[in-house]
Amino acid sequence: MSTRREPIPLADGTAVPIAPRWHWGRWIVGIVAVAAVGWAVSIVVLNPRIRWNEVWHYLFSPNILNGVVVTLWVSVAATLLGLVLGVLFAIMKLSKNPVLRWIAEGYIWFFRGTPVLVQLIFWFNLAFLLPYITLQVPFTQIGLRWDTNQLISGSVAALLGLGLNLAAYFAETVRAGIQAVDHGQTEAALAGGMTRTQAMRLVVLPQALRIIIPPTGNEFISMLKTTSLIVVVAGNDLMTNASNIYKQNNLIIELLIVVSIWYMFLTAVATYLQSLLEKRFGRDRVRLVRGSGFSQQLVRLATGAVPAQRRRAARATDEEAVS
Numbered sequence: 001m002s003t004r005r006e007p008i009p010l011a012d013g014t015a016v017p018i019a020p021r022w023h024w025g026r027w028i029v030g031i032v033a034v035a036a037v038g039w040a041v042s043i044v045v046l047n048p049r050i051r052w053n054e055v056w057h058y059l060f061s062p063n064i065l066n067g068v069v070v071t072l073w074v075s076v077a078a079t080l081l082g083l084v085l086g087v088l089f090a091i092m093k094l095s096k097n098p099v100l101r102w103i104a105e106g107y108i109w110f111f112r113g114t115p116v117l118v119q120l121i122f123w124f125n126l127a128f129l130l131p132y133i134t135l136q137v138p139f140t141q142i143g144l145r146w147d148t149n150q151l152i153s154g155s156v157a158a159l160l161g162l163g164l165n166l167a168a169y170f171a172e173t174v175r176a177g178i179q180a181v182d183h184g185q186t187e188a189a190l191a192g193g194m195t196r197t198q199a200m201r202l203v204v205l206p207q208a209l210r211i212i213i214p215p216t217g218n219e220f221i222s223m224l225k226t227t228s229l230i231v232v233v234a235g236n237d238l239m240t241n242a243s244n245i246y247k248q249n250n251l252i253i254e255l256l257i258v259v260s261i262w263y264m265f266l267t268a269v270a271t272y273l274q275s276l277l278e279k280r281f282g283r284d285r286v287r288l289v290r291g292s293g294f295s296q297q298l299v300r301l302a303t304g305a306v307p308a309q310r311r312r313a314a315r316a317t318d319e320e321a322v323s
Contacts, residue, residue: 044257054254059261063245067238068262074158074230074237075223081163083216086170091200093175104171111168117229120161124233126152154235162226166219173215177208217274224266228259238262 007015044050058064092104111119127148136143152160181204189199228239238259246255 049253050257051251051254054251055257055261058242058245058251058255058258061245063241064238064258064262067236067241068266070155070236071224071227071238072266074155074162074227074235075220077159078162078166079216079220079223081159082166082170082219085164085167086174087205089167089171090174090178093171094178108168108171111165116161116165116226117232119165120157120229120233123152123160124154124157126157154230154233154240155237157233158227158230158235158237162223166223169219170216173219174208174212177211178204180211181207214274214278217270217277221267221270221274224270225263228263 007017009015089104089107092100093108095101095104130148132145133148133151134143134145136145185203185207186196186199189203190196194202227237230237231239231243234240242255242259246252
């Protein structure tokens, strides 16, 4: 219900203004909240023990900027790896093959049940379990061999640990997106001559991606901050490089402020891009309803289906020819 703000006209033509109501409780709570926030900020900003000149000095130092680049690279690569594997395990979980379904459920249960920190340390110390990684043709001496210590660096361990862990969460997101597509879409595609693989690839997944991709932005934003755990495996990311600096000069709080500023900046940029992504897929849903969606065009090309307008036009042409 909206609040009336226009004056009330009386019978004699005069207008009686409406006096706004003062919500004293809101003002009191707002003033208290502003005072609490100001007090908390002043503890950091006005604290004489924090050397702000060192914060600005290290904010754009080469080591910090290199750490930002590594953080972005690991975040993007781990998110892509998690998305690809998430789609695969989601399809396996929805499969009618019980073996594939059990494997997918076991993978999701294991990686969602173990902490990310444990997984990072495991991959970084994989050499204790497998000193060498060998790919060999069975019953022959033909193959390749790598030293695990040289192969699994800090960045590779971070990519494996974060990407494989994220795949377990993406699998549930993708599964929910696939199941949100009406089952009649699959039945219609099968009736049109498609195989189940073609129906999944050309009909179900294009529609499910409009549901899956927007939450992917949330996962990427979370991944940006989760990369700070790479410090335990020395992956040359932002947090690792900052910790290496403050171990030498003991400027712990100053370097943590630098790291926080960069993480907040990257999160703000990723949040803005996520909003653009959600708007983009919102418009795509409208186009799909109007009949110009990309997935519908793929279905028509694959099945040879003819739009209803073309069928009516062809029918009218045939009737004129007969008459």
